[in-house]
Amino acid sequence: MSIFLDKNSKVIVQGITGAEGSYHADRMHRYGTNLVGGVTPGKGGQTTAQGLPVFDTVKEAVEATGATHSCIFVPPPFAADALYEAYEAGITLAICITEGIPVHDTLKVVGTTRGMRIIGPNCPGLISPGKALVGIMPGHIFKEGGVGVLSRSGTLTYEVVDLLTRAGLGQSTCVGVGGDPIIGTTFVECLREFKNDPQTEALVVCGEIGGSDEEEAAAFIGAHLPEMPVVAFVGGRNAPPGKSLGHAGAIISGSFGTPQSKIKAFEAAGVPVAGRPSEIPAFLAREISRGKRAPQPASF
Amino acid sequence: MNLMEHQGKALFRDAGIPVPRSGHATTPDDVGSFIETNPGDWVVKAQVLMGGRGKAGKIKSAQGAAEGRAVAREIMATPMPPNRQNPQGEKINSVLVEERLAIAKEAYCAITVDRAARKPVFIVSRFGGMDIEEVAEQHPESLAKYYVDTAIGYSPFIGRELAFAAQLDPGYRRAFPAIAGALYDLFFRYGAKLVEINPLALTHDGRVIASDAKVELDDDALYRNPGVAEWRTTLPLDEDELLAEGAGVGIRNFRRFPGNVGTMANGAGLAMATMDAVSNAGGRIANFLDVGGGANAQRVRNCYELVVNNTGATVFFINIFGGITRGDEVARGIVEAMAQTASRKIPLVIRLTGTNEEEGRRILAQAGMTPVETMDDGARKAVELAS
Incomplete structure (x- = not known):
């Protein structure tokens, strides 16, 4: 699947x-x-x-x-x-x-x-490696496996997938949800699908500044995916407030959309946040070998 | 793109939202002659994009032409004082001369795009004339919201509901639903990201009138309103955006910072991650730059010159993930660009991975450049060379 x-x-x-x-x-x-x-x-x-x-x-x-x-x-x-x-x-x-x-x-x-x-x-599309590719992703860097990947960006996804593939961690489906402020399918809507997908055994969520998609994803993971190994990444930690960076949606508005808020939300859900993409495979391998995540109260 | 008050009010007037009588002037003499032909009580307001005009003494009342001229001269003599977001302040090129209103109450009404709900949202408060973020902190219960179903659009009941929920003064009730509807039409017609009336004044003689206007338009929708798009030329466009435009990259794709490590990557997500990598390695970033797809020689050269000539970069870190773009092509582009450019040379650190990476790195090494294997290595190397 x-x-x-x-x-x-x-x-x-x-x-x-x-x-x-x-x-x-x-x-x-x-x-x-x-x-x-x-x-x-x-x-x-x-x-x-x-x-x-x-x-x-x-x-x-x-x-x-x-x-x-x-x-x-x-x-x-x-x-x-x-x-x-x-x-x-x-x-x-x-x-x-x-x-x-x-x-x-x-x-x-x-x-x-x-x-x-x-x-x-404004997205790179999606791919279920070994099965089908719809969009503009470079198919040859992907490998069929059990890791679901979610991302708002194109080349950052490729960077992360390339690292995963080189570490022997294949992917079930990778979805680039898009970099615009309004998108058709959010991280949470993808997570609902991953929850019911037998092929998906672990997840990588690559977020960035702006909006609240990451916070909502973190809350969903905390409440509904207690046994799924997950690692997150948040891009744009050095972004200035009030200015879009490349993506129209990557913007910090007042106290909203900050990297701190997103990192805090993931950590509260028991999801480790990699400080750099190169840490993601090792973090994920550790989460997979550790098995079940410490149960988190879904109180936020 | 943000509009100035007089531009926003011109849109309001066309949409049928009541605004004060006014004249727009670019010199103190124009202010004087406007008041001579239109005697009365006037307010002279600096036309800038920055907030905080009142506190900065850039809004002053005037009776008579002589006072109008003097007040305008005083307002225009110095720029808006800098703040954290606008460290250069802002030059004042024009003023709005506006009828002085006898204000009894001030309310707040805005429409913006709610990302999480994926709907337009009305925000109304009985506290107007102050910063809405302050209102949200001090009187969160006063904010009434309505998420509009775009399939239905606006209907007057929405305005009635909002007026009651926000406990607006009864004096607002008759006029408010029509004003809210006109604001919603304007919001959609111009593809705005924000339309804000703050304050929406209730005068002693019972008029409901937009005392200020804030309009933020979607750059991607400007092509639909060529008349408004033209205003762009008269606005103090963000300097980074102008530079990006000049270099042929999108206006969101370039942003300067005070550091000395220049950066460039293909793709916004990777460009952000590149800045973060430099910062992780202990460096200070000179810029954000997304070169976009297809990093050919011309594009790479434009981007190199953009960074070298406009930032404090002493080293340039290029981070390319060759997906569809082939690594050897990018490498040739970089080598060619460096041979062509007349700008001063700073050391390059190039990380090139993905499709045809070995071939690409070989081409770079032959040209005497420093290819590195990973983003982290590149960041470390760049920080080393910068210091």
């Missing part, structure tokens, strides 16, 4: 004939993802270099292929429209890679597409 994505998941790419879309569709296809086609309005009837059918609308693509997952490579002004089209066509999981979507577009889409899970926007 894995979460959100396995080798049977039928995936389409919205924007499959664009530069990004075609490049990454090819990489997903070669990784072994069950890519069944793509959508570009006006290019219906064409076939991609991989022999995949191109459709004019998501509706046609879903009817013809039975796709359930859609990976969206559409420029920011059209991304909300692409997400609505996916929702109306019956897609159940949309992975939105696009960076720079207006916050209000995401607010409206997230508030009105109940029943469709959205990963992102």
